Amino acid sequence: MNGWSGTILHIDLTNKTHRFEQPDSETYETWIGGKGLAGYYLHPHITRSWDDPEMPVIFMDGPLVGTASPTSGRMCIMSRSPLTGTVGDCSVGGSLGTELKKAGLDGIVITGKSDQLIGIEIIDKSITIRDASTFSGMGISLLYERQRGNGAVAMIGPAAENGVLFSSIVVDGSFAAGRNGIGLVLASKNLKYLTVKGTGRVAVHDNIGLKQAREDIFRQVAATPVLMGEHGIAYYGTGALYDLMDSRRMMPTANFRMTKFKSAHRMNASALNKKYSPKRAGCKGCHILCKKVGKGGTHIPEFETMSHFSALLENEDIEIMVRANALCNEMGMDTISASSTLACYSEITGKKLTGKQIISLLLDIGRGQGRGKELGQGSYRYAASKGQPELSISVKKQELPAYDPRGAYGMALAYATSTRGGCHLRAYPISHEILRKPVATDRFSFAGKARIIKIEEDQNAVVDSLTACKFVFFASSLEEYARVFTAVTGVHSTAQDLLKIGERIYYNERIMNARNGFSSKEDDLPPRFFKEAGSSGSNIKIKPLNRKEFLKARANYYKIRGLDENGMPIKEKASLLGLKWENHKGSELQ
Amino acid sequence: MKQLVDKYVNKLVSAGLAEEGAPLLGGLDAELVWNRSDPACNELEEVFGALNINSLLFSKPAEPYLSIIEYLAKGADKAIHPNDSETRTFMHDLPVIRDFKSRQITGALKERKSVIIPGYGIVTWGTVSPEQAFIFYSSVCFACFVKFFSDYLTEVRNGTVSKEQARVFERVVRQLTPLPEEPPVLMHGRFRLEEDVYRAISEAGRATVKHHLVDSFFGNVSFRYNNTLYISQTTSSLDELEGCIDPCPLDDSSCTSITASSEFTAHREVVLRTGMNAVLHGHPKFSVIISMDCEKEDCKFRGQCHTRCPEERFVKDIPIVPGEVGTGPYGLCHTLPPAMEGHRGVIVYGHGLFTVGQSDFNEAFTNLLNIERMCSDEYFHRVGV
């Protein structure tokens, strides 16, 4: 095989055994890898509870990982989300994907539960399970220092060990598989860390073809201001988006009660750059390098984190923003959910949080103590326990990122239809609604958005399966990546062939969610967005979303996606996509 | 959707890319809408069914593009391979098929953004907007135009012009739209209000499109005012710049330039180095064609002229520099600004022309027009017409 290594490792933590599986080429070609293949392995278990020992956690590479393909260092981690109950997955960078591939593995499926805290250490195909009880409660940075000699490191922090529903898995000390709380699934298995070191090489079918396709992509990336422009994410990190969101009046402020933050100009990426003079860093195999590390190793927050730890909490202290980010990383918890849960708490209690309170509440959450215990359950469960679930600004119980949906209607629809709950990355319509890529669309209109969102969800499912970084798609498209895929694997493919697979992958997720009872009822936004206006001004009007138009767009989406009017999968569509049709209990339907 | 579809059909006609009544443009959300009904819709609806797209454009190009494309397609095996920067960066190559059949069309469009079907026309698509289909179509016309005239010049030099080529050339030349004798009068500077800057930029953009000095959404315009560079946004159409101009502070205090034109850095360096305030960039065709005509047969950088050309090249007083779109290692932001010092304009190899002016866009526009006229005269001089 080229691109793929042809081997999947299965580890059973209950019995401390492992085996190697060699899937046939059809399985690979049907699911590509990454998120697609992970979904294939997750599906049979999806109706289990997330803490059922048999629930797998899946680490999966795509065929492009470890090759010269641009942004080839990403991978997918998937399980069932403790936070949302949906399929739960994250694309994550760092070096884990690359090391895994060099070890001759496409992925690892971990099931079972250890009776004490352990770590898994992999060197090529040799697997060692070690006692990790001395690392119990250890923060990310120290654990990383201890383990980095063993290659790439994926680990959980104290938050996961203390039951935080939005705890993350952190790779190489700072690359977070942040969303959906999948860190908690590792904790439920008593697995503190995983290290991988590989010494092999990834076979490529056609090196010349790969080089050509790669140059095409480099050229497009260079021509894209948001990436390589002098104020683009290569130089300012994803925080480059901050000023734009503010000027477009869609920066969620005060728990989404406003959409413009008066101190934004003092908290932006330019202010961070001045203060910390960061260097460029990033995932293995990437030339964009969107991560920023300041003097003394300070990690500069990403856009979502910057926005939520400033505007959403009305915090005007840039150092608190940076410290909050560092603390979430250290504890191993998702910055979006953490900040948004604090904002919800602030609104319910009617108290604006001081910088000191923000830090101490985050500590409490990570340590599972005091008020942190209830806040660690996420904003939805917290708000519901106070009788005000509508003040949790979440979809499917997962907190929304830093794009106010009243300022980008495609984003509104995409938040609602996302299979992992409140997430901007399933479709990322910000690309055309705000960043004008590939061309601009009218951000205040639902017209045409249903099909666009469906196509983008399919596309991003492919990107997360190849695997590549979504950022490169501001510049490039599947047209170029299909050539990369063909050159790497030798399997001839076009952009449209890949999109078809993306459609299968996404529909598979809809089926998995349906089997857990998800329907149109959950494909919805918090009532605030339909009732309250955002902060209008400078000729921009931020109106409440029109509920009727939203529902019409969602109905269109269902039709285009091939779902029934309740958002439920349809047998004919499933079989058209080559998917098995199962009822809610998991047995085959007639 | 219908509104958008109609808008781009009208733009095709007004840009001289299609005759009235020729374009067939469909937009699909939950329902499919066409700008008009036509027997070809059936075949195209099958294409829609087979591809994950939201718009599809089919049209016969207007002259002179029609004659050019028919001629190039005839000599092409599976694709036409133009060498200009739009093709290199976005289109890669231009596939050609022989039958107007959904299967063949689908096959080609699965891989590329356009397909040419001799005797029928061009088909292009979009995934988020009919605007993409319009842009791809327009890029095909532009690229073929440039290739046709470039090839002809080379073959004249080599003495290999075929009879048919000569016939087509003559026909095409007869159908060229002449450049305006005089430049239009644009708003006069010095501008006292920010509002005037916005208006002047929009007006200059519109004039550039109206006089066919740029195609589709390419080109960009900027003006320095109060230590801020006001610049057209990336992927904006120069004839519709209202609401699509980004004010980018020159002191790096904000990242708003991430939606600005990909040439923001080049524009900024140009104003800083030259002390000029207005920068105008279009893709006038003969400037592009002339820039690609180099007689240095034995150059070791042949095939890489657009990035590696080591020569100081000129057409009359106008420098020609290599450089790719954007800020990459071969980005034109490195080559253009130094070349602009002491010149009224600079041509970027295979790409387009940048001009400057002091207090408003009159000078920059006049430069754009005059340099294009000079390049056109030079071209016909070189081919001996």
Ligand code: SF4
């Ligand atoms: S752009 Fe950033 S996130 Fe994407 S691969 Fe590169 S460094 Fe990683």
Ligand SMILES: [Zn+2]
């Ligand atoms: Zn240009």
